[in-house]
Amino acid sequence: MSAILDNLKEWLQDRKQHLDLFDETKTSRLDNPLYTLGGLIWLSWIVVIVSGIFLMVWYVPTTTGAYRSIEHITYDIPLGWLARGMHKYGADMLITCITLRIYRMYFAGEYKKPGELSWMILFASLVLGMISGITGYLLIWNQRAFWAAKTVLTVPTYYDEIPGFGNLGLGRAIAYIFLGGPAVGQATITRFYAIHFGISVLGLILAEVFFYRTRRRRLNLSPFVIALVVVFLGYLSFVRLTDMGRWANPNRTPLPILSDWYFLALYQVVKYMPPLWAGIAPALLIGYGMVVPFLDRTKETRPLERPFFFTVGVLALVYWIGFTALIMLNIAVIGRDPPIIMAITIVVMTLAFLWEIAHRRRKAQMRAATAKAPPAPRLPPGQGGRGGAAATT
Amino acid sequence: MTLGRRKVLKVLTAIPVLGGLVAVLSPLFRYLKPNDGPWQIFTVAPDIPKGGDQVVGKTTALAKPWDFFYFTYVQKFVQYDPTGYKATNIPGVAVRLPHKVKFENLQGYTGYKEETDIALFQRICPHLGCIFNYIPDWREVQSGYGGYTPPEAEKHALMGCPCHLSIYDPSYPGDPGNRISGPAPRGARYFQFEIRGEDIVVVGAELGAIA
Numbered sequence: 370m371s372a373i374l375d376n377l378k379e380w381l382q383d384r385k386q387h388l389d390l391f392d393e394t395k396t397s398r399l400d401n402p403l404y405t406l407g408g409l410i411w412l413s414w415i416v417v418i419v420s421g422i423f424l425m426v427w428y429v430p431t432t433t434g435a436y437r438s439i440e441h442i443t444y445d446i447p448l449g450w451l452a453r454g455m456h457k458y459g460a461d462m463l464i465t466c467i468t469l470r471i472y473r474m475y476f477a478g479e480y481k482k483p484g485e486l487s488w489m490i491l492f493a494s495l496v497l498g499m500i501s502g503i504t505g506y507l508l509i510w511n512q513r514a515f516w517a518a519k520t521v522l523t524v525p526t527y528y529d530e531i532p533g534f535g536n537l538g539l540g541r542a543i544a545y546i547f548l549g550g551p552a553v554g555q556a557t558i559t560r561f562y563a564i565h566f567g568i569s570v571l572g573l574i575l576a577e578v579f580f581y582r583t584r585r586r587r588l589n590l591s592p593f594v595i596a597l598v599v600v601f602l603g604y605l606s607f608v609r610l611t612d613m614g615r616w617a618n619p620n621r622t623p624l625p626i627l628s629d630w631y632f633l634a635l636y637q638v639v640k641y642m643p644p645l646w647a648g649i650a651p652a653l654l655i656g657y658g659m660v661v662p663f664l665d666r667t668k669e670t671r672p673l674e675r676p677f678f679f680t681v682g683v684l685a686l687v688y689w690i691g692f693t694a695l696i697m698l699n700i701a702v703i704g705r706d707p708p709i710i711m712a713i714t715i716v717v718m719t720l721a722f723l724w725e726i727a728h729r730r731r732k733a734q735m736r737a738a739t740a741k742a743p744p745a746p747r748l749p750p751g752q753g754g755r756g757g758a759a760a761t762t
Numbered sequence: 763m764t765l766g767r768r769k770v771l772k773v774l775t776a777i778p779v780l781g782g783l784v785a786v787l788s789p790l791f792r793y794l795k796p797n798d799g800p801w802q803i804f805t806v807a808p809d810i811p812k813g814g815d816q817v818v819g820k821t822t823a824l825a826k827p828w829d830f831f832y833f834t835y836v837q838k839f840v841q842y843d844p845t846g847y848k849a850t851n852i853p854g855v856a857v858r859l860p861h862k863v864k865f866e867n868l869q870g871y872t873g874y875k876e877e878t879d880i881a882l883f884q885r886i887c888p889h890l891g892c893i894f895n896y897i898p899d900w901r902e903v904q905s906g907y908g909g910y911t912p913p914e915a916e917k918h919a920l921m922g923c924p925c926h927l928s929i930y931d932p933s934y935p936g937d938p939g940n941r942i943s944g945p946a947p948r949g950a951r952y953f954q955f956e957i958r959g960e961d962i963v964v965v966g967a968e969l970g971a972i973a
Contacts, residue, residue: 520890520925523972530947541806544972545842546794551809552839552973554848619973620834620853622892624906624924640908640926643945644889701908701927703944 387483390490390576392470393585406470408590411576412598413466416459418569423452428508430562432555435510436616443610454606460502462602464631467495475661475682478670485662492658497568502629504565507558511614517628518561519553520639524648531645553619625699634692641707676728680721684714796842811837811850813967818953820960824858824880828919830896831856832885835953835964839973850973853885854953855896855921856962857932865952868937871968873952881932882953882964883921883939886971889946892925896932903929910943921950 389395392407399405427446429438442449471491474480480488503521507514525547528540541551547564549556580587588595615623628636639647665678672679695701792798797808818833834851841848859881865873873882887894897903898919900912908927912920921930921939928944939950954966 516892516925519972520892523889523891526972527947538806541809542795542798545806545809548972549843550839550841550848551806551811552841552848552850554839554841554843554850555845556841556843559843620851620893622894622924624895626892626924639890640945644947647945699908703908703910703927 381486384483384486387487388490388579388583389484389487390579391587391589393587393589396589399589403469403473405590405594406466406473408588408594409598410463410466410470411588412590412595413459413463414569414573416455416599416602417463418573420452420455420459421566421569424456425566430508430558432510432558432617435508435558436613439509440613443613450610451603451606453611454609455602457611458602458605460498460505461630462598464495464498464502467491467498468631471495471658472682472686476672476679478665478672478675480662481665481668481670482662488662489659492655494572496655497572499631501565501568502631504561504568506629507561508565509614510558510617512617512623513614513626513628515553515617515619516622516626517632518548518557522548522553524644527645527648627696630693633696634689637692637696637701640696640701640703641710674728675725677721677725680717680724684717684721794842797840809840810969811839811967811973813837813964815963815965817961818854818882818955818964819856819962821880821957821962822960824856827858827860827879828898829858830898830919832896835967837967837973852953852967852971852973853893854964855883855885857881857883857896857919859933859938860918861933863933863935863938865938867939867949867952867968869948869968871952871954873954873968874956880955880957880962881938882955882962883930883932883950884953884967884971885921886951886973887923887925887928887946888941888948888951888971889923889926889928889944891972892923894921894923894928894930894950896921908944912942916942 390407391411392404395404395407424442427438427442427449429435439453443453444450474484474488474491503517507518522544525540525543528543529536529538530540545551547557547560548554549560627633635651638650642650661678665675667675669675672682695706798805813835816835818835819831823829823831833854833856835854836849836851838847839850840846857880859879862877862879863881865878865881867873874880885893885895896919897907900917900920903920903922904911907922907924907929910927910929912929912931916931919932920942921932922928923944923946926945928946929942930939930946930950931942932939934940934942934949937949939952941947941949951968951971953964953968955962955964957963
């Protein structure tokens with residue numbers, strides 16, 4: 370037991386030394402825009418925090434005051450539109466950059482030793498970012514927000530129906546703790562406000578401790594890029610004033626209704642699956658993300674050298690884009706689509722598995738062929754070969 | 763394995779540390795969910811809403827088969843804030859069915875004690891809690907709720923949810939309001955009601971929905 374603990378401690382020590390939260394150790398690769406993503410994550414996060422503080426000055430976190438206060442911020446307060454726009458578009462940029470960085474790390478095999486912990490933290494930050502997103506957009510108290518909060522927090526109630534465990538009440542307790550009771554109301558806004566604020570504040574404290582201890586530079590972007598991003602977000606806030614939606618009406622769900630863009634694919638999946646599975650599937654997806662560094666054990670980092678994991682990544686990307694497109698086009702034939710999707714998944718995964726086996730076999734054969742080939746005869750000095758070349762120069 | 767002095771001391775110190783942890787966690791759970799007593803962290807019994815008798819409409823408004831009206835039934839829900847509770851509407855729909863049915867669902871909940879052609883459904887979708895609509899013409903289900911085409915026997919008024927496209931049949935044999943398409947795991951929840959003269963009086967609501 371103590372040997373396992375010692376190994377774990379050693380593993381953690383090693384990975385902590387190689388921790389890279391915002392690509393701050395990859396400064397030599399900044400000529401590639403994909404390696405500016407870490408810096409852009411930090412930048413957009415700070416934009417969101419600062420603009421969030423400005424919003425807090427005017428925001429009223431009550432069911433009766435929230436919508437009006439945000440309307441007031443957007444249309445009446447000088448530069449209120451800018452604070453709200455920077456907060457909304459900064460958050461969109463944050464989620465976009467985290468997602469792109471996840472895909473970069475996945476396809477470039479950066480989650481492999483010693484990057485496992487960095488990958489896990491990045492993946493967890495996407496989950497936290499999405500939680501921050503959903504708790505944040507309830508604060509507007511519009512239709513989209515209200516129904517998103519209600520549907521998302523009805524999902525845990527199905528955990529009480531997991532076969533074999535009986536009804537422990539745990540699922541409902543989770544839902545009620547987040548909602549502040551068995552109904553969406555004032556307590557829900559208060560709790561969501563606390564979570565929304567808490568995620569960023571606690572995250573920022575941890576990131577600052579990390580930077581203080583490692584003495585690394587937080588933001589490895591040129592002032593020009595930083596200015597460009599900030600000006601672009603400001604411009605976007607000006608030309609595309611953030612939407613208000615309609616005041617939340619608990620008696621009427623609009624048809625059709627959409628979630629925020631990064632939840633759209635998941636929303637489509639929830640239409641297709643029984644609710645218990647719709648609650649378990651995202652957990653499995655998060656689980657897969659967390660353990661993928663320990664499943665993909667080869668040393669190869671090039672995508673085509675690890676066909677199975679490459680295909681899983683491509684499939685996830687295709688599904689994410691495909692489901693998002695389907696929901697935006699309002700296509701969901703419940704009786705027709707799920708068997709087709711299941712068939713595609715099974716066929717693609719099987720092919721990927723066979724590809725992986727064939728690839729490994731081919732590599733093993735190549736290795737065996739190289740091992741069997743007789744070693745080149747060692748020539749005496751001065752008669753060619755490396756030694757000879759050195760001697761002649 | 764030898765049990766050295768150090769190990770014994772370590773184990774002995776761990777006991778109060780673990781005890782302390784439990785002592786801290788228990789009130790923390792109750793900080794988040796204050797209506798649970800000590801050692802009753804996952805009990806949801808205190809969260810059951812309260813309603814009472816409420817007149818929601820008249821039988822005369824349901825003269826012909828498939829006539830319907832929407833109503834709201836108000837219940838007191840527990841809320842973990844200084845007020846302690848909130849009054850919340852449970853949207854409902856009353857429907858005149860084309861024939862008399864036993865208004866009891868597969869979950870064993872009885873909405874009306876005798877056979878009836880009036881049915882009262884809660885409109886909170888038993889899937890994930892959106893408010894579903896009563897759709898007098900099934901073709902509207904096909905065009906607006908994901909392209910579902912009901913079988914011949916169900917080509918009449920249906921109920922459909924805008925969020926995840928679950929479709930319910932108010933006159934489903936053996937379980938009025940049962941799901942006929944979509945991801946919902948069960949049929950629509952019922953109201954328990956009585957008919958007093960011309961008044962339709964709701965006296966209770968099936969539990970389980972997040973309002």
